[in-house]
Amino acid sequence: MSRKASENVEYTLRSLSNLMGEKRRRQPDGSAGSSAAAAGERSLIAAESCSSINSQASGGELERAARRQFQQDETPGFVYVVSVFSALGGFLFGYDTGVVSGALLLLKRELNLGALWQELLVSSTVGAAALSALAGGVLNGLWGRRPCILLSSCFFIAGAALLAAAQDKETLLGGRIVVGLGIGVASMTVPVYIAEVAPPHLRGRLVTINTLFITGGQFFASVVDGAFSYLAKDGWRYMLGLSAVPAIIQFFGFLFLPESPRWLIQKGQTQKARRILSRIRGNQTIDEEYDSIKNNIEEEEKEVGAAGPVICRMLTYPPTRRALIVGCGLQMFQQLSGINTVMYYSATILQMSGVQDDSLAIWLAAVTAFTNFLFTLVGVWLVEKVGRRKLTLGSLTGTTVALIILALGFLLSAQVSPRVTLSPTDPSGQNSTCTNYSYCNGCMLDPDCGLCYKLNKSSVVESSCVPVKKESTMAAAWGRCSNETRFKREELFWAYNFCPTPYSWTTLLGLILYLVFFAPGMGPMPWTVNSEIYPLWARSTGNACSSGVNWIFNVLVSLTFLHTAEYLTYYGAFFLYAGFAGMGLIFIYGCLPETKGKKLEEIESLFENRLCTCGISDSDEGRYIEYIRVKGSNYHLSDNDASDVE
């Protein structure tokens, strides 16, 4: 049977099962109910074939009714509207983290920014995002998802206004921190909100759309950077201020969009929750979903209790502790495999592979961002076909290989590193360590030095290693390359942070392969999986912790990249990331269960076994199992109505 056909059969079975539940509700003493009860506490019954269902169904009438219902079970467009409006938060996350590199090129000239201020403007946003993602957990639990999304759009609007109007670097720093607060809250709330409003068969795809919007935002930012890079005066104001537009759209949109029904049920606002659930499920019956959420909340309260901070309850209750380890581990390995060294330093990496021109490097960085975006789209398409587990494993395997190719590219380049042929003396008579290097490689890795050289065809001639200007890395502190217009006129080249190399293609190949493999799986899956693996009472806190881990490792990896490269060389740094990616592969193979197609209320049961036994469950793929809750126990497999099977 083709995959599509088998999916339809699954769906039909589910609809059939719904009907049987309804029928049984009318006849409380029905045989199916008692047979499920006989299965006892925590038993699982696999409904593997049509015949087992058919034997319980009362003939063709039921089947025809099921088919009718299946045909009507279309997902209403409203779910897509809600998802797209919330994913604007993802777009802003991508835009604001991506736009700064281009804005800095202009800012450092106009406001005379030194290296420290540049680093501050980049990392303050990421640092603020880490803090607000952690705080977002509490806010989500207290206020709900909708107010948190509205709050994040307010941060985005206020931050954009501050940045666009800034007259000094201190205001710029303030604006970047405010924007970071918005990014943190949005990054943890949006996936949770989408997961809670989406129907199970579309959940993976809709949450992955949020990451598509993140990478779309990064791509759009790189195009805006390219376009405004020609506007030497105030170009950065447009770059940084433009993000107010999607933020305003999101704010006004969300004034009319609903709260997550799951959160409302948890807070006891059941009538409102039912109304919203009917609105987002269109013509589908909501009783089963409503009951399942409600029963689940009651069970959870009984099992875990409601006293004490959520994080303590999560850590002492084994299934949520395991889910938290998996969720945080996924986010940590996402960042440790070096995505943001590639995203934030792509222009530098491209220059290393031989691209000399600044604007060309900016536009090529846009190509990098576009590749990331395009292949995230492949992830959106694949997530409901191959599932989260296989997609993540495949993606990380490819990412590891690509990192090794990148590292080999840098290794080859280092081995043919051009010799330094000239040794000029500092006009002030001071000794500089730069002039001691005999190969470009050593000179490039020293953050205080750069190479000034000429090209004869493609070989480097008349090269000298000299100190870089303190105020800007675009020119040397003294000598032939100390004045940009002069060295361009004299056909000299200035290489800061890179060496001219004939192996640029290997680096370029590694870079593209990296994104092709990373973007469909390791990019979106940590967000998608985290939005689904925690039970409702732990969902905000779980997502807050894992998003916090994502942002903390983001700062660690991106801030230490240049220093890591200095100590380990570029190829050493990429071999290190490949090593982390390899470790991530083992972790994911052992610990990540498949959550595809399961209801959010069913997923907790996947973490009831010891950690690192998930590899074994692969053989279950392709079997159709429906889990339901039976009163007084945890998860049983049968049809839909818990109240029937006491």
Ligand SMILES: O[C@H]1[C@H](O)[C@@H](O)[C@H](O)[C@@H](O)[C@H]1O
């Ligand atoms: O999933 C996203 C995406 O892959 C982005 O490209 C990256 O910059 C983020 O750090 C990551 O969390």
